[in-house]
Structure formats: structure tokens, C-alpha cells
Amino acid sequence: MISSLKTYKTVTPDQVKVWFNAAPVSKFPKNGGACIKYKDKQIAVFNFTREGRWYACQNLCPHKMEMVLSRGMIGEENMEPKVACPLHKNTFSLENGKHLNGGLEAIATYPVKVEGDIVYVGFSE
């Protein structure tokens, strides 16, 4: 299980090699998240409709290694966008993956762009 964590590495915008066509915008709830599959990865994609921004991170919560983050509630703390895991409410920054209310490992984050009606997530491989 721990090894599955290694599947997920933060991708910064300059490292993007593949812009993966994830799904149309309408598939993602407003001000909420949904999960997409890319190769063997589960990626949580969040639609911050109110702010007009999108974020993506691994769907795997590093606390108990469950694929649940996309179902977590999103929000903001001191203007930093975050997601709260639905299982035990650990919260993670969606800007840099940092665990905000404890010392768990940071989660991997991925760039997102929306072109036309399509949401793309950036991967390095």
C-alpha cells in the first residue's frame, strides 16, 4: 500500500509532457470535486467555481491510504485552497499539497487547465 504512494509525484507546470483530456467541465460538480483515471493513477480534480480556478491532486489520502480525497469537501484557509479528507478530516493544501492540520506527508498536486469545455490535467509521463 505504502508503495502506491510512490505512484504520485507532484508535477509542476513546466514539467508537463502530456495534457490529458480528462472530461467535460459539466462532469465536475460546482464548488466540489470528482475523480478521474489516468493510466494506473486516480486523480482528484476540484472545480473552485466561485474563484474560477481548478486544482488536481492524488485521490489517495496518505493517512490511511484510501482513494477518497475527490469526495472531500473543499474550502479555503487564509486564502489557501484546501481539501478535507472525508474519512478523518485531514486537510491538504491544493496549492502545494502540504498537510495543513498535522504532519503527514504532502500529497502530489497536478496542473489543470480548461480549454473550451474540456478539463485537462498535466502529467510528466
Add this chain to the structure above:
Amino acid sequence: MKTIIVVGNGMVGYKFCEKLVSREAGKQFKLLVFGEEPRAAYDRVHLSEFFENQDAKALELAPMAWYTQNNIELIVNERVTDIHRSKKSITTASDKEFFYDHLVLATGSAPFVPPINGIEKEGVFVYRTIEDLEAMLSYAEKIKQTNKQGKAAILGGGLLGLEAGKAVMDMGLEPHVVEYAPKLMPRQLDSRSSNVLKLTLESTGMHIHLGKATNKILGNGSITGLDFGEDDTLNVEMLVISAGIRPRDELGKTCNLKMGVRGGIVVDDKMQTSDPNIYAIGEVALYNQMIYGLVAPGYEMAEVAVNQILQKEVLMQKNIDMSTKLKLIGVDVASFGTPYMPADKGLSIIYENKTKGVYKRINVSHDGKTLLGGIMVGDAEDYSILHQMYLNHIPLPENAEELIVGARGDGGSPFGSAMDLPDEAVICSCEGVTKGAVCCSVLEDGNETVKAVAKATKATSGCGGCKPMVADLVKESLKTLGKTVKERICEHFDFSRQELFDIVKLRDINDYYELLDEVGTGHGCEVCKPAVAAIFASIHNETANRQETIQDTNDRFLANIQRNGTYSVVPRVAGGEITPKQLIAIGNIAQKYDLYTKITGGQRIDMFGAKLHELPLIWEELIKEGFETGQAYGKSLRTVKSCVGSTWCRYGMDESVSFAVAIENRYKGIRSPHKFKGGVSGCIRECAEARGKDFGFIAVEGGWNVYVGGNGGASPKHAELLAEKVDKATAIKYVDRFIMYYIKTAKPLQRTAPWLEKLEGGITYLQNVVINDSLGIADELDQEMQALVDSYKCEWKEAVETPEIRERYTHFVNSDETDGNIEFVALREQKMPREWA
């Protein structure tokens, strides 16, 4: 750059690092830390909490990253084996050598294991590290597999022994505390308080054996019992030793530092050992010929050592306060100052109430002016303030007994206010934070909440015992600024829940973001979203389907998320009454979807292990069979538990099932600040446990007794009597008003029991509101409740019938595959999620 080496990364060793790097001058040193344990320092004081969640991270004092960020090199899993004073170096178990300019020994102590015959047997444990606890847990699991009634003994009835006793009980073993002395906590308690404590602990299921000397550990390979001599034995499968501590002073011995006769490295008031380049702090240091087994003195020692190294003249104080308040065991126990003493040293005032398990003693000087110490068992609410009076030599009131029996008449509190304490009074002894620092943080630095003050001053971050007093000081300081403590639900709304409720109602808002735009700031979070969702639900009775992304996880998908990300399904079974046909239907559906089934504590059936995409399919079938959502996921009415009542039971005074079914159908679907539950019993034998519920009815001669504000759960409380012998219609009317009033005024996630406890005037006030209509709002409450009742709809029916809602139930939005991460393992004839990694 000069090097400081710290040996030991325990609580005190860590505190030394924290204090050093927080000082500008401290940054000029290279700091190298060795810890023998496999992880960075953690909160040993709260070690027992590890049993609750087995989450070692939660105990961490700082994450590994903190050490790196502060340029501290921490090497864990490495024991220091030698000190070479002449070359100023140390060597480690892996034979590496490191040089120091200053050496700080913070090696703590180890549990004392008495040399009893057989002590090496399997199943004998000590209680000091996370690894000790893990070993105990897995051994206890082993015992429980062969023996459900397994027993464990704890050797030693001191502070730690009792905590270990509680831990063993939580592990599901029967605890037996064995103490050599004739009383519990011999150093802190007198015999009478020990008796009171013993009785209370025994009533919780702890067995206590006093005046017993253990001669031998019985068993062949693994422990089977204790032998006290003279044919007196106790059969147990496990033993936890808690017989005191011994300093880990071996490094001091090997390099010939000055040692105490019974161990410990001797230090002076600069925390210097006999070698001025070597400091010793924490539980390894012998100061004033004493080892202090508490964190507060250890932290003070760390402060002194840091200052000495930075060449500041700060010395350790002469008298060290050893007052303690016991945590975790479920009974209040505290002792401070000189807890007991002969009459020529001072006079005692003692209050004892055996029926309530309360004992309080204070010792007063002969002139009646100062407090010398005391003991509290069963009720230690006033411990902090008494402790402060003792520490600060506050003059006593004329009738000192009022300090423990409460003031007579309405003269107010005998203590005065926390604000009367001198500024130097140390409020948080773990972190050494004074009253002055707390108030200044509010008055001058503009921190307006306990959380902000805690962050700025570190107060309350140790054992947390000072929290109530810090809260008082914050509140009082704000008052002097002409501000009141504002309860805000989170950083996005500067309002309490009650205020938001009124705003939503008055402005008729029903969209979260509209509310945020009108009266909030920022973009919202996981605290305010569900709180506001509950307010919308209570006012407009809308289901959780409309604004699904502001709902708590369980509400968003109308099901309870389980440990592996699957869900459970609970249809409503009002009053626990179910037909054979319905049972068969549930059975068939559960079988079809391979769900684990269990009868819940709320008299209905839970089906576990449904994947997200299966939920609408399962509910579609349940609805076809006539079921509705049971809202086991909502902060809403759960169940109304019933006993069989007069239809069948020979003692029944009335039809409890019929009443329970009616009342559950009346309140179903209503959302509230927290979940609420009901119970209906057919007579005072109370088989439905109605008095353990938020509202309860009990049939008596001449009508129904109505109870409100009961709670099972984490802090059980019996409900209080609201009205006696009323007819059904009246009973319902009162409970309608009670629930509606609660919904409007409670804080988010506050159950009715704590709400009622906090309600000024308590049950009498509530009676006035709901029975005598003292606020003139009864009609309004009645109408609001009736509107909620009339607008009920099953939200699962709505969900399966609405295609856009159904679409939410898919694991991936770009693939029909399901979550491959979910794995089940067999459990008896059914299944369960695989273990967490």
C-alpha cells in the same frame, strides 16, 4: 561554529531544541541530536491516546521537516554509548564519533522493573514508549482470541498505574491494579480519598488490590498469574509494570560524572553536571536530590540550560511544584502543594460525599490565611483556581470551607475572578506561561480567541489542564476592552450559529454562496459549509441533494462512508418494528449486492460495503419494497427506540411501539445542529433506555413522563424530566417545542445534552419556555415544527428519480471502472474491509 550535542530526543530533549532555535543567539550553534527510539520526539504524556486511534503521527511533537527547517540534525534509532570528556566527543552504537562544545544529556528514565521471580516471562510489559503499547495491543489481541474474559494486572497503583489500568480496560481486558501500599496513589492521596477513588474506580469495572506484595510471576513460558504468598494468587494473562522510574544515567556513570546515591546525574541550579561542559535535563537529572517525573520541571530545566549556554544568568528555582491532575481515567483526581500533613503543620477542611464519590480536602495554615495544599477526588473542577491560590499565596476568604463546599447564599464565587491573580502567576505550567503573558497577548497583541492566544503563547499546548483558565482570562481581558467573546463559527463568518440562523431566516436566503457574499468573507471551508447546510435544512426543510457540495461527506452521498471508502445503507425501521416480509426483502437485497449486515444499536439493520455506484441501485430496490431513507448519515433524527410495551408485555402501562412509530415518522427527515434520538418505554423498567436519549417518553400511571437532554455516546447523561403524567398530544407538543428551540439556538455539532447543560437556568428555564411560554414564542415554534413535519420527503427517492443526482454516484467521471483499491477479506460468514496499512 560551535556544536551542541543533545543525547535523547524525548519530551525534554525536544523542548531544549525548540527553545534554543527560537532565540536569535541560538542560531549560531550547530545542533546535533541523537534519539534511541525509531521516531522523532512525541508526546509521552498523552501516550495512552495511542490506544484510541493508533496514530503515532498524532502524538508527534514536531514533524521531521521541522528539524530540517531549523537546521537541526536529528539522528533517530541511534544510541549514544560513550562520552569521552577529555576529547569532548561521544561515540554511538554504530561506532561513529562526534565532537561537541556543549553536551546536553536528556536521556529521561526507564520504568523500574522490580526483581521478582519470573518477571522475564512472556506477557509482562512496561509502559513508556509507543513500541511498548504496540506490543501490549498485539498481545491483548492474542489473549482475546482464546479468552474473551481475559484479565490483566497492573503492578503499581500510582498515577501511571491507574492510567495503564484504564488503557488495559479499553483494550477489552479486565484490569486488576495491584499496589503494595495500603492506598492508591500513595504520594498524592490520603487514605480517605484513596477509599473514595477506589470505590469509584471499582464501579467502572476496575479491580483494585491494596497491600499486596507480589512474590512470584506464575506460568510456564508466558504469564498465567501473580503469587502474593500464603496461597494468595491472582490469575491474569498479562502484566503491566508501573512501579516507578529509574533515570537513564548509564552515560554519566561510564564517564564518571557525579552521581546520586540511588542514581541520577547530579546537577546544580544551572543544570550543569560535575563537568561544566555537560548539562543534564529532564528525568535523568538529579536536582535537589530529587528526580522529577513530570514534564513541567523538565521544560523549565531545558529553559535554564538554553540560557546558560547562551550565557544568560537564568537559574532553576528552588521549590518545584509537583501538583498534578490526573487525566484520562474517567474520574477527576488532583492533588497540589502538600496534599496531607499532620495537624501541627496545618489544619485541614475535609468534605466527603460517598454517595457521589466526591472527596475534597484543603490544608490551611494555622492562622487561616494561606492554602498549603489539598486533594480532590470525584470533582476537580476548581483545581486550577485552588492550585493558583496555593502557588501565589492568595489570601483565603474568611470562611475557607466555601472553597470546597461552595458559597452559601448568593454571594457569588468564593474565588473571585481569575483576573485577581498576580501577573506573574504561572497559568500554564507545562510551558511556563504567566497570567500577564496571556492577558498581554489579548490586550496588546490583539489575539481575540483562545486558539490565537494558544498559538502566540503556547499556553494550553502541553497537558491542556489550564484551558478553562486561559479561556476565562481571554474572556475577561476582552471585556476590559469593551468587547465580548464572539463565537464565530469559523474564519469565514463572524457570527455564531444562532446569529446565522436568524440572518438566513430574516433575509430568506437559501444559497450558501449568496450567504457568503452577503455576510461572510473568503470562500468557505469544511466547518461553515455543513453548518450552514444544516441551517438551510432546518428552515426550508430542503434535502441534502440540492447543494450537495456544501454537505458533509455522508450527506453528500446520502450514506455513511466506511473505513475503505465504501458506504453503508440503513433504511428507516420506525420504532424498530419490522415485518417478516420486509426482513426478507432486506435479506434478498443484501445478498444480491454482497453486503455485510448487522443489527445496529438503534434497532434497525445496517448493510455495509456498498460501492459508490451501487448506492442508487440498492436504494431503488429498497424503495420499491416500501423503505425510506433512515438518515443514519445525517445530523438529523436517527431512531426512536422502543420497548415492546403493553401490546405484549405483562408490565406495560401503554403502547410504547405505537407511540414510537408515530413519533419517529413525525420527526424523520428533520435536520438539526447534531443528530438526535428518541426512546419510548412502556413502563419505568425502561427497556428502551429512553432516558439515555435526546428525548424520551415513559408510560406511567396516568400518562407519559417526558424527558429531554439525555445522551449515550462519549459523555453519557441521563435525560431530565420536562413534564410528568401528560397525555400523548401534550407530550408531543412539548417535545416539538423543545426540538425547535434546540435547533434554533444550539452551536454546530452540539447535542441536546451539552446544550441543556449550558442553557442558563437549565431545565427550569426550558420548562418555562416550552410549557409556560415565558418567551412568547411557543406558537411560532409549533408552526415551524409543523411546517417541517408537513414538508418531509424521502431524499433517496428524490435521488434515484432524478437523473442528474444519480449521475453523482460514480467513482470516475471519465471511466466506468470502479475503485480497484477496495479489497475485502472474509469475516465469519460475511466480509469486511482489509486492514489499514
